[in-house]
Amino acid sequence: MRVVSLVPSLTEAVALSAPGVLVGATDWCTHPAGLGVARIGGTKNPDIERIAGLAPDLVIANEEENRAPDLAALRTAGIEVLVTEIRDVPGALRELDRVLTACGTRSRPRWLDEAERTWSALRPPDRRTTAVVPIWRRPWMVLGRDTFAGDVLARLGVDHLYAGHEDRYPRVPLEELRAAAPDVVVLPDEPYRFTPDDGPEAFPGLPCALLSGRHLTWYGPSLTEAPDVLGAALGAAARR
Template identity: 65%
Template sequence: MATSLRTIGSTAVRTLLDDQQNPVLLPATPTRVVSIVPSLTESVAATDARLLVGATDWCTHPADLEVTRVRGPKNPDLERIAGLAPDVVLANAEENRAVDLDALRAAGIAVWVTAPATVGEALDSLDRMLSAITGSSPSWLGAARETWRTPYAGPRRRAVIPIWRRPWMALGRDTFAGDLLARLGIDNVLADSAERYPRIELDALPPYDLVVLPDEPYAFSADDGPEAFAAPALCVSGRHLTWYGPSLVEARAVLSGQLA
């Protein structure tokens, strides 16, 4: 919701609040967007690709996206971003460094930060962000809401969900991916961890039935990961597990099949 509307020069601008309640000054009709989060890049591209002028090297969806690349989420090329003269830069509290976002703001660039920790929060966050940028909520977002509306009603399993090795790290408390898996009947045994992404000792884990191995951020595969565990290990799509955007429309079906 806009908190104010005024005119600067000949441009009508609005002040809105992002997920962290930061005020974001946007033109009434943004036309130049830089995204430094892969899932947000895909979200804008699926809604109105004409808005995107810059994205990271890690923004792989859609595959045919032709925009200026600005390095990665953790080391964005701030000078190149500024040179693109964006109306707004889309970021995420977890994926991007606060020091980089502060530097963009100090350069007079509007930054919109998302910070969802559940599927429901992600859907609402995307609705606010895309409505602020495009003026409406896209049809794919409605389809994603419908996909996740029905609660899971089958048997439940306890799982450990590694996200890295050397050192081993896993999903802990309050994560989007953990909430998504819970909606598929997979309960994270480290959900009560003091950290969101704790380092783990494999011989000190609580009892679990299953190991879920996504192919990102670490590229776990049938030949890299399952051999370290005595319990059954299943490889799943990291994009469908950790990205929030158009992938949520098919994520329930994709992951349910991979976890069967």
């Protein structure tokens, strides 16, 4: 079996669960460290000819992270493409099982069972917190409706204020985000790398939580530790 991954979190999941199967991955596939496979460009601009040259049996992709024209070009080249659609934690667990089965794993990996137990047993705090969740600036964009990251936060007791917006990632002026006066501003380091010097200064007087984007937006082995990692960061912000 020869697999190319166009999704960083799926790359990590397959590399750990089906060693030796991956032959290609994007430049953004940073986990696991030291992954020795061919690099085929970015998630939004993969090198179709290079992928075809690797002669994969399967390319794994995601309907949100990858562009439909690129996936169509791969299919035109005669390559099978498996496209995941993930909008919440249960969906992530189901799709991970589907991907790993398609990649030839003979048994369900232990980390996937652990992730399912962890999220099934999770009980959010009694007091819920409101948030805005910027994912980009120039222009400012935030989490909107029907997103995996939004569901992760909701399960941790955080309700983001644009969950009912008609767009999944609406553009919202900074002044409006400030005026929304959330309990906390959640600033992940992916896809935009918010840092202590690039983010909190835009929201004077509001608590800001700098979160690991890998734990907020990735679906894979990081799901097992995400509740603890994210919960600690959110708790620290609430105490400020």
